Amino acid sequence: MLGDLYQAFGPRLFYFLIGAPIFIFVLSKIYLLRKRGMRNGLKKPPGPKGWPLIGNLLDMPTSNQYLTYMDWGKKYGDVVGVDICGRPILILNSRQAIHDLLIKRSAIYSNRPRMELLNTWGRWDWTLVLMQGSEEMHRQRRMLGQCLNKGMIPRYHAAIQREALDFCLRLAKTPENYKELIDHMSGANIMMITYGHKVKEEADENVERVHDVFSEFIKLGNAGSHIVDFFPALSALPSWVFGLDFAKTMKRLASLMDSSLIDPYFQGIREIESGVAKSPSMLHTLLDAYTQDDGSVEHERSIQAATGVAYLGIALIAGGDTTMITICTFLLAMMLYPEAQRNARAEIDALLKNERLPTFEVRGSEVPAIRRSHDERSFQPTAPLAVAHQSTEDDVYNGMFIPAGTTIFPNTWACLQNEDDFPEPDVFKPERYLDGVTLKEGSVLAKEFAFGYGRRVCSGKHLADAIVWMNLSLLLAAFDISLPTDKLGNPIMPDLNYEYGATTVHPKPFQCKISLRSEKHGELLRASLNASEGADRSN
Numbered sequence: 001m002l003g004d005l006y007q008a009f010g011p012r013l014f015y016f017l018i019g020a021p022i023f024i025f026v027l028s029k030i031y032l033l034r035k036r037g038m039r040n041g042l043k044k045p046p047g048p049k050g051w052p053l054i055g056n057l058l059d060m061p062t063s064n065q066y067l068t069y070m071d072w073g074k075k076y077g078d079v080v081g082v083d084i085c086g087r088p089i090l091i092l093n094s095r096q097a098i099h100d101l102l103i104k105r106s107a108i109y110s111n112r113p114r115m116e117l118l119n120t121w122g123r124w125d126w127t128l129v130l131m132q133g134s135e136e137m138h139r140q141r142r143m144l145g146q147c148l149n150k151g152m153i154p155r156y157h158a159a160i161q162r163e164a165l166d167f168c169l170r171l172a173k174t175p176e177n178y179k180e181l182i183d184h185m186s187g188a189n190i191m192m193i194t195y196g197h198k199v200k201e202e203a204d205e206n207v208e209r210v211h212d213v214f215s216e217f218i219k220l221g222n223a224g225s226h227i228v229d230f231f232p233a234l235s236a237l238p239s240w241v242f243g244l245d246f247a248k249t250m251k252r253l254a255s256l257m258d259s260s261l262i263d264p265y266f267q268g269i270r271e272i273e274s275g276v277a278k279s280p281s282m283l284h285t286l287l288d289a290y291t292q293d294d295g296s297v298e299h300e301r302s303i304q305a306a307t308g309v310a311y312l313g314i315a316l317i318a319g320g321d322t323t324m325i326t327i328c329t330f331l332l333a334m335m336l337y338p339e340a341q342r343n344a345r346a347e348i349d350a351l352l353k354n355e356r357l358p359t360f361e362v363r364g365s366e367v368p369a370i371r372r373s374h375d376e377r378s379f380q381p382t383a384p385l386a387v388a389h390q391s392t393e394d395d396v397y398n399g400m401f402i403p404a405g406t407t408i409f410p411n412t413w414a415c416l417q418n419e420d421d422f423p424e425p426d427v428f429k430p431e432r433y434l435d436g437v438t439l440k441e442g443s444v445l446a447k448e449f450a451f452g453y454g455r456r457v458c459s460g461k462h463l464a465d466a467i468v469w470m471n472l473s474l475l476l477a478a479f480d481i482s483l484p485t486d487k488l489g490n491p492i493m494p495d496l497n498y499e500y501g502a503t504t505v506h507p508k509p510f511q512c513k514i515s516l517r518s519e520k521h522g523e524l525l526r527a528s529l530n531a532s533e534g535a536d537r538s539n
């Protein structure tokens, strides 16, 4: 039929007849969106001026967005408003604004903007991280809460400790591979805690699958900024319209996402049935809770998705990638601030007398030096803009109108750079947490910003906290971490410019000198690992 019209009208008239209604549709959509963004007597949040129709499309930064947003904050205030083709965006550059909107009014600020590209073509629609408010979203959050609430975490302590000891012993042998080793430790933790699955020494297909997801994902650039995300109707077109490489990436991503949902879940079930799977795991907890008298599993797809999102977290915002960045940042801090390392170690040695290594039991009785190093996250936030939220109702804040459907970027980076809250924010300074020293009364710990806000706060917060604490503690207690030197003995300084990709910032590859403090520390690590593996076998 289109072919007949083409023949009848000729190419010019044909394209005009097709293009004009689309153009008018887009214009009226933008007009209506813009109109909704105005309310009598109420001002719009201040921000860069923008252009007719496209709004601030050309102002939007394409890299390190959090830095530009912070600069806008200095110019326009804590709350900055922009719009892209009529779609309102709000940037929150202060702790107060984030608290007022995302936490105090979380009932209407906890949706996610629909990421059409990932959801429709990439088949991410089952992942909680991107899910819009729905019964399914609440169910998955409940399930993750059931398995990963604060009270449940001690059940995973033994597994976390075992993986951290194993990591340290491998690190002692090949310190230059620190990055791969952290990666292995993160993957091993997540697979064990999620499915009770022990990863293979080399090339576990589950861990490789997640890395494949990640490498396809970052090819897409900034999540949520493809033209399809702004004009969802375009997702009805075939994906090759946007290029063959793009279509290939989407196809591969979709198939990886399908297998991420199903394959590890059924592998976990087979391992439970054959008695190979370790307990406790999220899968055990959820199957216990949802298996019915007739043996069927209620909400099975939600269980697949809740475990799947924790599993996929090995490489994305939820999990291993974030754990990896946090530990790499800690290594950088230890190299660059040897005094902080010495001070922390002196305190640990005084408590453990070089006869024991830190365990979760001493966390309870507190080793303040470890706690302060762990709390000091202002040095480099992992996810500088967290994950975007979206509002679901019209709202007014400080006389500004915020229409329903506004995308909100909480600028965690800007909060942690606030000199009033964190003097010398770029300096690793655990002593800021010595009571009453530098941290202002009423301020919050830097690490409280790391996990996001309100009802969409990270579901793996307590688990991640435990994993990071255990690893930092062992690194502090058992290793000397210092700057490497060149042939002439000059220190090789790391490049501290992090790269921002999709949602997290990554340190550039750096060399780091990591060595066991003494043979005694090596023995302590081996003895502790043997003891924990022995305990594991007898369970």
Ligand code: HEM
Pocket (backbone or CB within 6 Å): 128, 129, 130, 131, 141, 144, 309, 310, 311, 313, 317, 318, 319, 320, 322, 323, 326, 382, 383, 386, 387, 388, 389, 450, 451, 452, 453, 454, 455, 456, 457, 458, 459, 460, 461, 463, 464, 465, 468
């Ligand atoms: C150091 C490690 C981690 C960091 C820094 C981190 C950080 C974050 C941040 C900033 C968000 C967005 C929150 C918001 O929208 O306001 C998030 C969401 C999420 N995280 Fe984590 N995370 C970590 C580890 C984990 C782990 C280990 C898991 C799971 C086992 C996990 C599961 C999730 C999930 C499921 C969400 C989405 C929650 C939702 O949309 O409702 N995270 N995380």
